[in-house]
Amino acid sequence: KAGVTQTPRYLIKTRGQQVTLSCSPISGHRSVSWYQQTPGQGLQFLFEYFSETQRNKGNFPGRFSGRQFSNSRSEMNVSTLELGDSALYLCASSLPGSVGDTQYFGPGTRLTVL
Amino acid sequence: QKEVEQDPGPLSVPEGAIVSLNCTYSNSAFQYFMWYRQYSRKGPELLMYTYSSGNKEDGRFTAQVDKSSKYISLFIRDSQPSDSATYLCAMTPPGNQFYFGTGTSLTVIP
Numbered sequence: 001k002a003g004v005t006q007t008p009r010y011l012i013k014t015r016g017q018q019v020t021l022s023c024s025p026i027s028g029h030r031s032v033s034w035y036q037q038t039p040g041q042g043l044q045f046l047f048e049y050f051s052e053t054q055r056n057k058g059n060f061p062g063r064f065s066g067r068q069f070s071n072s073r074s075e076m077n078v079s080t081l082e083l084g085d086s087a088l089y090l091c092a093s094s095l096p097g098s099v100g101d102t103q104y105f106g107p108g109t110r111l112t113v114l
Numbered sequence: 115q116k117e118v119e120q121d122p123g124p125l126s127v128p129e130g131a132i133v134s135l136n137c138t139y140s141n142s143a144f145q146y147f148m149w150y151r152q153y154s155r156k157g158p159e160l161l162m163y164t165y166s167s168g169n170k171e172d173g174r175f176t177a178q179v180d181k182s183s184k185y186i187s188l189f190i191r192d193s194q195p196s197d198s199a200t201y202l203c204a205m206t207p208p209g210n211q212f213y214f215g216t217g218t219s220l221t222v223i224p
């Protein structure tokens with residue numbers, strides 16, 4: 001089975017711009033979660049989507065938004081980029097109802113904001 | 115106070131040593147506990163998961179959960195240079211979001 005894929009892998013933007021990241025989950029997985037990873041803060045939960053609905057949300061400003069499509073693919077958007085948004089953005093898919101709803105991660109998109 | 119606390123290290127051990135990695139948590143609702151390994155410039159990879167208290171062994175890896183102390187551990191026996199990575203603990207109540215530790219950086223020296 002193919003793993004979680006994320007595109008693009010690397011992205012460089014400037015302050016004030018917006019960016020859209022894409023995630024394709026493992027086939028059959030209907031839940032997609034997004035995380036921001038930085039050296040100081042570790043993995044911080046952004047939001048989770050299940051069946052095209054946002055099910056959980058972390059403590060991030062409204063500049064961070066997401067959506068999920070009927071094929072379970074998900075996109076994350078960050079508007080009005082700030083320097084502090086530079087991070088590795090990871091998405092993880094899971095099969096709700098499986099033991100612990102175990103999450104499987106993609107390789108991440110490394111975003112650099114200049 | 116963070117939901118999950120993990121010593122960031124770095125931890126450096128000689129090849130063949132036994133490694134102990136630990137996390138503490140504050141939320142008694144956590145029931146599923148996981149360990150992920152993350153190599154540089156890669157996404158986290160699931161190593162082991164356990165449900166509730168107890169031990170689970172998989173090859174050179176043993177995961178241990180003590181819910182009474184709110185403490186989980188990962189032991190690596192006969193550590194290898196290929197084990198050099200960052201290890202993240204994660205935990206969740208059923209059907210809810212995951213909470214991760216900040217990760218412990220491990221280097222195994224040949």
